[in-house]
Amino acid sequence: xxxxxxxxxxxxxxxxxxxxxxxxxxxxxxxxxxxxxxxxxxxxxxxxxxxxxxxxxxxxxxxxxxxxxxxxxxxxxxxxxxxxxxxxxxxxxxxxxxxxxxxxxxxxxxxxxxxxxxxxxxxxxxxxxxxxxxxxxxxxxxxxxxxxxxxxxxxxxxxxxxxxxxxxxxxxxxxxxxxxxxxxxxxxxxxxxxxxxxxxxxxxxxx
Numbered sequence: 001x002x003x004x005x006x007x008x009x010x011x012x013x014x015x016x017x018x019x020x021x022x023x024x025x026x027x028x029x030x031x032x033x034x035x036x037x038x039x040x041x042x043x044x045x046x047x048x049x050x051x052x053x054x055x056x057x058x059x060x061x062x063x064x065x066x067x068x069x070x071x072x073x074x075x076x077x078x079x080x081x082x083x084x085x086x087x088x089x090x091x092x093x094x095x096x097x098x099x100x101x102x103x104x105x106x107x108x109x110x111x112x113x114x115x116x117x118x119x120x121x122x123x124x125x126x127x128x129x130x131x132x133x134x135x136x137x138x139x140x141x142x143x144x145x146x147x148x149x150x151x152x153x154x155x156x157x158x159x160x161x162x163x164x165x166x167x168x169x170x171x172x173x174x175x176x177x178x179x180x181x182x183x184x185x186x187x188x189x190x191x192x193x194x195x196x197x198x199x200x201x202x203x204x205x206x207x
Contacts, residue, residue: 001024001025001026001046001047001116002025002026002028002043002044002045002046002047003020003025003026003027003028003045003046003047003048003049003112004028004029004030004036004039004040004043004045004047004048004049005017005020005027005028005029005030005049006030006031006033006036006048006049006050006051006054006059006062007031007049007051007054007078008031008032008051008053008054008055009051010031012051012078012101013029013030013031014029015105016049016078016105016108017029019105019106019108019109020109020112023109023113025112028043028045031055032054032055032056033054033055033056033057033058033061033062034056034057036062037057037062037065040062040065040066040069040071045071045073046073046074046116046119047073047074047075047076047112047115047116048062048066048073048074048075048076049076049078049108049112050062050063050075050076050077050078050095051077051078051079052077052078052079052086052090053079053080059077059078059079059090060089060090060093063075063077063090063093063094063095064093064094066094067093067094072119073116073119074096074097074112074115074116074118074119074157075094075095075096075097076095076096076097076098076099076108076111076112076115077090077095077097077098077099078099078101078103078108079098079099079100079101080100080101086098087193087194087197088197088200088201091194091197091198091201092201094156096115096118096156096157096158097111097115097158097194098194099111110186111186114184114185114186115158118157118158118161119157121157130142132164132167132168134167134170136148136149137167137206138150139163139164139167141164144157144160146160146163148206153205153206154205155202155205158183158198159198159201159202159205161183162179162183162195162198162199162202163202165179165182165183166179176188176195176196179195180194180195
């Protein structure tokens with residue numbers, strides 16, 4: 001598994017590298033965006049960890065660059081910026097997760113594993129698909145596709161998993177805590193607004 005790390009804080013980049021190498025990931029570590037872009041263009045990556053405030057193109061621009069190229073791997077934003085608008089911007093551009101500094105290294109490793117696992121499940125679907133139909137919305141569970149009045153909606157794997165879980169609980173009240181723990185398979189933190197940011201993005205796509 002190939003993981004790209006882009007962070008101009010050498011100590012943080014080196015720390016992340018050590019923890020991920022201990023999990024047998026191949027690490028491509030960069031301190032500036034130009035070298036990172038060259039790697040993105042030439043290496044088959046399985047995950048990217050991007051710092052927002054970086055020399056040259058910032059993390060948001062790199063995230064958008066990856067998604068514009070239709071590269072299908074998870075992106076985790078790693079930054080000291082904690083404003084909600086920054087989270088919304090990153091997730092809107094196609095990031096899958098957002099971790100603020102200072103962070104727990106073991107939590108970061110768990111997030112990377114979870115994101116990669118989710119993408120592998122998303123890409124390795126079976127042909128015998130089950131479907132959920134809700135008011136013009138068609139969710140193909142096995143094929144990981146979502147259609148709204150026969151028009152395919154472009155969802156990230158995490159957005160698809162959220163929508164699928166909510167659809168499976170139609171008519172029931174689902175809390176942010178329940179949704180986070182079922183989809184991310186991690187313990188929910190009271191100050192975690194990641195769920196609502198993703199839901200807002202899903203609603204925009206379904207308009």
